[in-house]
Amino acid sequence: MSDSTEKREGEGLLGKQTSRRDFLKYAGGGLAGALAMITLGCATTVRTREGRELRVWATPAGALVHDPNRCVGCKRCEVACTVRNDGKASAHISRVKVSRNLNFGVKGVSSAYAKADGQLGNFRIVAETCRQCEKPACGNACPTGAIHADRKTGARVVDARKCVGCGACQTACPWHIATLDRETMISTKCTTCDGDPVCAKACPTGALKLYPIAEAEKLLWGADVVSGATA
C-alpha cells in the first residue's frame, strides 16, 4: 500500500547487483581492471579470446514492468518521470512509453485498428519500459561511453556530461526506449530513479512495478520479443 511499499521493494533490490554472470566466460584480458570496474558498477571493454571487443556490464538490480491489463492510460507515469528527472513535463522523453502506443498499440495503425490494441481498438494499453538489458544495445552503441551501469542500482544510465546527442542509443535500442531530448540534445533513458521509481508511485492502478531483474526478465522477455539484440 502507498509509497512505502514501493520504496521497500526498491531498496530490497539494491543488494542483488553484484552477480557477474557470463563475464568470466568471455573475458580474455584486462580481467583485473574489468573486475574493478564492475565492482564499482560501471561497464568496461574487454577483448575476447577470439579478439572481439566486448563491453561487460554489471547486472542491474531491477527493471520496470508494465501491466497492460491494469493500465488506464492516464500518463501520470510519464509526467512524473520527466518532472523528477528533467524538471519539465513531457511525454516524448519519458523513459516509460505509454503515449506512443496509447491509441493504436505497439504495432500502430492498421485497417483492423478497431480490434487491435489501443484506445481506438480493444482499449488495451501496452506501455514499453526499459529492460535494463544484460547487454544493452543502447550502451554498446554509444560512441563516448556515456551510457554506463549506475554504481548503486546497476541501471543503465546516461552520463549527460559525456552524451554528445548523436542518437546512436535511440537507434540501437530495439524498442527505442532511449530517446534524445530535442531541447537539450541529450539522451534520456530509464534510471529506475535510484531504485525508487516515481512512475510506479504516480500510477493510480498499480500497473507499473520495479521487479528484481530475474523476475523482470521473465516478464519482459516473453514470446513476442522482437529482437535478439541482447541474446
Add this chain to the structure above:
Amino acid sequence: MAQIFGYSGKILRVDLTTGKISTDETLKYKDFIGGEGMSMKIMWDEVDPGTKAYDAENKIIFGTGPLCGTGVPCSGRTNITSLLPTSPFNGVSSSHMGGYFATELKYAGWDMIVVEGKAANPVWLRIEDEKVTIEDARWMWGKGIFDTQAMVASFMGKEAQAAAIGQAGENMVNLSVIRTGASHSAGGHGGVMGSKKLKAIGVRGTGSVKIAGDRKDWMELDKFMMSIIGANNQMVVPTTPQPWAEFSDKSSRWTARKGLFWGAANPPVETGECNPKDMQSVGLRTQKAIFDLGPGAEKYTVRMGGCSHCPIRCHSQLKVPQLEKYGMDPYVANTCVGWSGPRGVMFNGIKDFDGHGEDSNIVGNAIGTTLADDYGVWCNYAQIGRDLKYCWDKGVFKRVLPADEYASIPWEKLVKGDATFLIDFYDRVAFKKGEFSHIGDGSAAIALRWGLGDDYWNDKNGKLWTRGGYPVHHSNEAGAQVGALISCFSNRDAQNHSHMNFIGSKLPIKIQKEIAGEIFGSPDALDPPNDYKPMNTFKARFAAWALKRSILHNSLTVCNWMWPMSVSHDKERGYRGDTGLEAKFFSLATGIKMTEKELDEAAARCFTLFRAITVRQMGDADLRAGHDHMNKWITKADKDKEGKEIPQFTPGTIQMTEEDMALAQTMLYREFGWDEKTGAPTRASLEMYGLAGVAEDLARRKLLPS
C-alpha cells in the same frame, strides 16, 4: 525569447480562406489566464456582432491553459470557444473535450489554435511540433470520426492525437460534436468545423512544458492533491460501507468494493477496498460502468479510461460482442450523458429486443453511443430525446412531416423499446434526411420551424431552462437558487460542476454546511436537498464562486468535473479539501505568483467579458429580460396527489418562485458588480476588471446600462 513556464507561449493562427498560417504570442493575453478566458478575449476583439456561427468570419478556438500538460491531476481538457449554432442569436459559447489532444498540443509548443475563414475544399490541419500544414481531406470527408482519427494517425504516426468531426459536423447539423480519442466529445461546435470544411486537426508534440517551481515542491503538491482527491465528481464517500470509511452512500460514484471487477479484463481486475491511503488504487475507485449502465455492465467492463494526467478515470470502456450483430465493432466507451443522451432518444426505455434479454439496455446504450460518437451527433445534454418525446406526444410529427416520410419512420420500434430504432434515427439526423432531421437543429430552431409555443418551453418534463434552447444541467435540483442561477448565463447547458463537486460529495449535510460556512461566510449558503429556503447573499456568493471557478478551470485548463477540491475523504482533515490548490499549482507552474483571491478575480474578469460579448451580440443591455429569463415550469408550484399546490420552500418540493429568483439574480449581478436591474456589466465594473476598452465599445453602441 525568455524562458516561459506553464504556458507554451505561442498561439497558432490558421486562416483557411487564404491558407495563411501564423504565430501569435500567448502572454499578451495573460490577464485572461488561458483556454476559455483568452478565447473570450479573442472573440471580443476579432468577431463582430452579427456574425453567424457558420460564417467564414466566425472563429473557432481550441484552447489549453498553463496547467495543461504539467501533470496536475485532471488537466487534460481542451476548451473550444466559438459562436454556437443552436443559440437563437448564435451566442458565443464554449464546449469542452477531454482525452489526450490538449496535452499533445502543449507538447507541440502551442497553447491555442485559432481557426478562421473557410476552405474551398475539405482540409485537415497537421501539426507536428512547429511544423504546421493544411492538408487535403478529400478522402477523409464522408467518414466517421473513428476512421478519420485512424487516417490522421496513418499520415502522422501512431503517436498523433486527432480532433475530428463526423458526417453530422460535415453536414452542419447544429447538434454535432468535435471528438477525440475513444469517447471524448465537445458538443455543439461540430458544424462550425464543418462550415469551414475542416475535417480534423492532428497533432504530435515531442517537446515539453516547463515548470517554474522546484521539482520537489511540485511533486509534494501533487502528492497532497492525490491525498484529498475523491472519485468522479469529487465524491468522497464510498457506495458501500468500507473499513476505512466513516460514511457510505448508495448514490455515490465511488463504487469500488471487494468483489467488484472490471469483468472483461483478462484476467478480471478487482476494484477492491480502495483505501484512500493506497495511491495505487485511486484509478480503481470509480467503476463507472455499473453506475451508468447498471450492475449487468460489470462483466462487459474492460477497463476505465479518461484524460491525460487524470487518476480518476470516469469513462467506462466496454466490450459488447452483441454489437457485431449490427455490423459495429464490439468496443465502445463513454461516460454519463455520453451513454444516457443517445439512450434518451428511446423515450419509452429500452425493452427486450433482438433476444438480448436482460442485457438489452446495455446493448441498446452501446448501439446509441457508437452511432452518436461515430457520426458525431450531439444530444444537447439529453435534450434531443426530450424534444423527440414532446413532438411525438403532441402529434407534431404527424403535423409537420410529409405523409410518406412519416410512414417510413419505424415508430413502432421506438414505442416498444427496440433500440435498433437508433440506427434509423441517427442516419436521418447525421445526413439531414427529410423534415424529421430538423430535430438535430436544436430546441430553439425547432420551436420556430415547427411552431412550438409556450406549452413547449414551459413543459416541466421538457426541462428547457431558457428560450436559449438548452436544458437543465445541475440546476434548481442542485443547491436550490445556486444551481438555478448557474444555469442562466451560458448560451447552452451550464456544464458547471463547481457546486456539484461539493454538494454532490455525499458527505452528510451537516459537514457540508460547515464547509459552506467556511468558504462562503455562512452555512446558509447551502440548503439540504428537498428542503429549500428563500434566497440569501451567501447563496449568491456561492453561485458567483461556482461561475468563476468554472471559467477558471476551463482557462487553466483543469477538469471542472473534478475540481475544485472543496472537500476531501479525509476524516483527519475534517473532510476539508483545499480551494486554494488551483492558485498553488498556477504559481508553481508559471512562476507568476497568484493568490486564490487574485485568480478568482481574473476569472471574474473573464466571465464579465463573456457577459459583455453577450450584451453586444444581443444588441440589448437588458439581459435579465432578454437572456437570463427562466422558463415558467421552474417557478410553478408542484401539486400534491389531491391537486393542491405545494408551496415553494416547504420540504419535499424543489420548485422556485419568480420573485425569489428575481432577487437571486439581483444578488448575483451585485456579486460581479454588474447593473442590478439589467444584469449587464456597468462602466465601473468593466473598469474595475481592467476592461475599460470594452466599456468604451459598449458605450459607443449605447449598450451600457444607464
